[in-house]
Amino acid sequence: MVTKLKEVDAVVVGMGWTGAILSRELTKAGLNVVGLERGPMRTPRDDFAIPAIRDELKYTNRHELFQDTAMETVSLRHAMSETALPMRRHGSFLPGTGVGGAGSHWNGATWRNLEVDYVVRSHYTEKYGRNAIPADMTVQDFGVTYAELEPHFDKFEKLCGISGQAGNLRGKKIDGGNIFEGPRANDYPNKPLARNFASSTFDTAARSLGYHPFPQPSANASEAYTNPEGATMGQCVYCGFCERYGCESNAKASPNVSVLPVLLPDPKFELRTNSYVKKLNYDRAAKKVTSVTYVDTRTGEEYEQPAGLVILGAYVFNNTLLMLYSGIGTPYDPVTGRGSVGKNYCYQYTGAGVTVFFEDAETNPFMAAGAFGTIMDDFNGDNFDHSGLGFIGGGHISAGLSNGRPIETRAVPPGTPRWGKAWKEANAKWYRRWFNVAGTAVNYAYRDNYLDLDPTYKDALGRPLIRMTYNFKENDYKIGAFLSQKSAEIAKAMNPTIMTEPRFRRGDYDSRPYQSTHNTGGTIMGTDPSTSVVNRYLQSWDASNLFIMGASVFPQNQSYNPTGPLGALAYWSADAIVNKYMKAPGPLMQA
Amino acid sequence: MTEIKLPRRDFLKAAGAAGVAGAAATTGIAACSPETQTAANASAAAPDTYLVLTNEEVAFLSAAVDTIIPADALSPSGTDCGCVVFIDGQLGGAYGGGAKMYRAGPYMKGTPEQGYQLPLTPHQFFVAGIRAANAWSEKTYGKLYDRLTPAERAEALTAWEKGVAQFDGFESRLFFQRLLQITMEGFFADPIYGGNRNKASWRMLGYPGLPATYADKVEEYRDKPIVVTEPLSIADFS
Numbered sequence: 001m002v003t004k005l006k007e008v009d010a011v012v013v014g015m016g017w018t019g020a021i022l023s024r025e026l027t028k029a030g031l032n033v034v035g036l037e038r039g040p041m042r043t044p045r046d047d048f049a050i051p052a053i054r055d056e057l058k059y060t061n062r063h064e065l066f067q068d069t070a071m072e073t074v075s076l077r078h079a080m081s082e083t084a085l086p087m088r089r090h091g092s093f094l095p096g097t098g099v100g101g102a103g104s105h106w107n108g109a110t111w112r113n114l115e116v117d118y119v120v121r122s123h124y125t126e127k128y129g130r131n132a133i134p135a136d137m138t139v140q141d142f143g144v145t146y147a148e149l150e151p152h153f154d155k156f157e158k159l160c161g162i163s164g165q166a167g168n169l170r171g172k173k174i175d176g177g178n179i180f181e182g183p184r185a186n187d188y189p190n191k192p193l194a195r196n197f198a199s200s201t202f203d204t205a206a207r208s209l210g211y212h213p214f215p216q217p218s219a220n221a222s223e224a225y226t227n228p229e230g231a232t233m234g235q236c237v238y239c240g241f242c243e244r245y246g247c248e249s250n251a252k253a254s255p256n257v258s259v260l261p262v263l264l265p266d267p268k269f270e271l272r273t274n275s276y277v278k279k280l281n282y283d284r285a286a287k288k289v290t291s292v293t294y295v296d297t298r299t300g301e302e303y304e305q306p307a308g309l310v311i312l313g314a315y316v317f318n319n320t321l322l323m324l325y326s327g328i329g330t331p332y333d334p335v336t337g338r339g340s341v342g343k344n345y346c347y348q349y350t351g352a353g354v355t356v357f358f359e360d361a362e363t364n365p366f367m368a369a370g371a372f373g374t375i376m377d378d379f380n381g382d383n384f385d386h387s388g389l390g391f392i393g394g395g396h397i398s399a400g401l402s403n404g405r406p407i408e409t410r411a412v413p414p415g416t417p418r419w420g421k422a423w424k425e426a427n428a429k430w431y432r433r434w435f436n437v438a439g440t441a442v443n444y445a446y447r448d449n450y451l452d453l454d455p456t457y458k459d460a461l462g463r464p465l466i467r468m469t470y471n472f473k474e475n476d477y478k479i480g481a482f483l484s485q486k487s488a489e490i491a492k493a494m495n496p497t498i499m500t501e502p503r504f505r506r507g508d509y510d511s512r513p514y515q516s517t518h519n520t521g522g523t524i525m526g527t528d529p530s531t532s533v534v535n536r537y538l539q540s541w542d543a544s545n546l547f548i549m550g551a552s553v554f555p556q557n558q559s560y561n562p563t564g565p566l567g568a569l570a571y572w573s574a575d576a577i578v579n580k581y582m583k584a585p586g587p588l589m590q591a
Numbered sequence: 592m593t594e595i596k597l598p599r600r601d602f603l604k605a606a607g608a609a610g611v612a613g614a615a616a617t618t619g620i621a622a623c624s625p626e627t628q629t630a631a632n633a634s635a636a637a638p639d640t641y642l643v644l645t646n647e648e649v650a651f652l653s654a655a656v657d658t659i660i661p662a663d664a665l666s667p668s669g670t671d672c673g674c675v676v677f678i679d680g681q682l683g684g685a686y687g688g689g690a691k692m693y694r695a696g697p698y699m700k701g702t703p704e705q706g707y708q709l710p711l712t713p714h715q716f717f718v719a720g721i722r723a724a725n726a727w728s729e730k731t732y733g734k735l736y737d738r739l740t741p742a743e744r745a746e747a748l749t750a751w752e753k754g755v756a757q758f759d760g761f762e763s764r765l766f767f768q769r770l771l772q773i774t775m776e777g778f779f780a781d782p783i784y785g786g787n788r789n790k791a792s793w794r795m796l797g798y799p800g801l802p803a804t805y806a807d808k809v810e811e812y813r814d815k816p817i818v819v820t821e822p823l824s825i826a827d828f829s
Binding site for chain 1: 658659660661663665666685686689690691692693694695697699701702703704705706707708745748752771774775776779780781783784792793795796797798799800801802803804805806808809810812813814815816817825827828829
């Protein structure tokens with residue numbers, strides 16, 4: 001039996017970054033908002049306190065804060081001809097659950113996309129010709145530009161108290177910042193984080209080769225900060241327990257720290273935890289979502305929550321699953337190329353570089369912030385000439401370590417055995433004397449990389465799992481080879497005692513080792529309803545009162561971590577909802 | 592009751608002879624004082640009790656973790672660091688029972704990149720894996736794994752690591768990978784889980800443990816060893 005509840009103005013599915021931001025903006029605009037979060041309540045005081053939060057085994061190895069794969073997961077196959085099998089335990093990516101979502105246990109790397117990232121198809125076609133983009137590469141323009149999003153990036157950076165150094169202030173290039181970034185109206189709200197051995201050594205080496213290194217923009221606050229909402233952050237203590245952990249000193253921006261302290265007391269907002277949205281109830285004739293059905297995960301009872309406005313702010317896979325399972329929009333068909341729900345699933349291509357060891361230096365890896373280090377963008381986007389390279393896009397190269405947690409983060413020189421006396425000696429000698437120099441690359445969309453419903457495996461609510469058909473492609477391997485060589489050249493200029501051979505990922509995408517939780521696509525945005533799920537305001541083409549947030553709307557993945565770009569899009573969409581949609585409910589773009 | 596052969600006596604000899612000065616010189620953390628060393632030995636000498644491991648499994652795992660982590664100047668052996676007690680606790684707890692693991696069928700063999708596809712929980716995996724490894728050891732050497740010489744144990748472990756050992760109905764390489772992983776967890780995790788006794792691995796690495804507040808140190812120690820007299824665990828703050 002389903003209990004039907006009283007209609008509210010707006011219901012928000014998921015209480016991560018985008019759900020919290022939209023809830024805040026909509027309540028400020030006067031709407032009564034109900035937030036539905038499948039996981040438990042999480043507060044810094046109760047859940048992120050020391051000493052318990054400094055438990056590597058519990059949080060890293062036993063996945064304390066992550067999505068419970070006993071309840072749901074995704075299945076994977078590398079090609080349409082294969083049978084997908086479930087990821088029985090997460091490895092390569094670690095989606096969150098609970099209040100704050102993955103935004104409570106991220107590292108805090110916060111980017112603005114490059115201007116070119118929003119116009120991938122038109123830019124490369126115009127500059128390098130019609131054949132620059134392979135026929136089966138289905139990259140698209142976002143339908144929104146960097147210039148349009150700039151004020152919203154600014155707002156998200158201020159919400160999070162980002163620590164960084166501007167490189168392009170209203171068109172003026174500033175040495176020490178990222179000179180390749182699009183023009184920004186304001187500098188970062190906080191100064192950059194401190195620099196350790198890895199950061200400063202890489203900076204010097206990259207400069208000596210004529211590159212333009214800059215400090216990683218970080219949601220780890222370099223000093224105490226109060227954001228425009230009135231929420232306060234402490235100073236980062238460089239504890240080395242950032243990604244996979246909540247922050248005990250409230251120094252890492254998160255929905256829990258940056259938004260919920262002002263959202264939760266608002267009488268216009270009601271948060272229901274342990275409330276797992278199963279389905280959006282769709283009125284096809286009216287082209288509206290009338291309500292959402294959710295399960296109380298404590299009792300198993302189902303509730304129907306009618307709402308005038310529905311915000312889908314779950315993770316990439318759940319956003320896509322809810323659209324497919326609820327029958328909204330046209331599922332993507334990789335054979336004909338028709339349909340859009342599930343299209344352009346992308347991931348992130350990481351780890352193209354080297355490890356360096358310094359006999360006479362102390363890198364102190366355990367003294368670290370999450371988003372910490374020095375980056376260079378000289379080989380990202382179209383910041384360099386792609387003629388004759390055989391690939392499009394690029395990546396950022398970074399140096400540093402975000403932690404020295406001993407189970408997970410140890411490196412030993414090549415040739416060291418994996419156990420025994422020699423292994424022990426190598427660990428004792430090198431644990432405090434190494435770091436990585438590596439590129440993280442774009443991951444572009446292909447016709448046969450997509451999401452749909454698995455025909456065999458089901459989740460705990462009886463719905464099909466999302467089936468991922470995905471593999472890396474030639475464009476990725478070529479960027480990998482390129483970035484690993486560039487990383488090695490810079491690393492060599494640092495005169496390390498030992499340097500590994502340049503490495504990059506080859507072969508099939510591997511679901512086992514952690515790479516990044518930067519999954520994108522499935523409900524992509526655009527200006528053409530035949531090739532996108534939501535319009536440029538993140539409004540569903542098929543349900544005018546449904547808006548979809550998060551990285552599931554990215555038509556392809558840039559090299560940068562997705563949180564900054566999806567935060568800006570959330571504010572951009574909220575602005576359109578409040579200032580356009582609420583004044584005249586209906587489609588904001590004509591199909 | 593079968594007598595369980597633990598290589599504790601070997602460790603006591605080694606520790607007495609070699610001391611721990613080498614570890615201190617390498618890591619910058621003060622060496623275990625003779626007092627703390629004695630305390631560690633005393634606690635290790637108390638009989639360990641097990642939740643789920645059988646005598647055969649304890650004997651096997653002791654031999655395996657001591658091959659992976661032999662006693663030397665850097666640390667006591669894997670067993671004396673509590674790795675077997677750690678593994679027992681993990682396999683007897685939520686993780687061992689398959690918590691946070693998608694267990695619905697059908698079960699099919701996939702490619703390695705598709706990840707673990709066996710119907711076994713971690714506890715069931717080790718029960719079956721140890722049985723298969725011991726059966727292979729008996730077939731190959733005429734003895735259970737824990738009865739092998741140290742050189743034979745290392746040779747056997749290498750055969751599993753490379754996947755050249757043919758276990759009956761079990762993949763030796765996968766068994767090795769998971770055995771290595773859980774041993775590393777036991778050796779390096781916070782001591783509250785029963786492994787890493789006396790923070791032996793943290794001393795070996797020069798890892799200071801808790802509380803880890805370095806805002807005033809991160810630049811000061813940019814290229815300098817930070818001297819920590821005693822690494823601290825969660826238990827030290829509880």
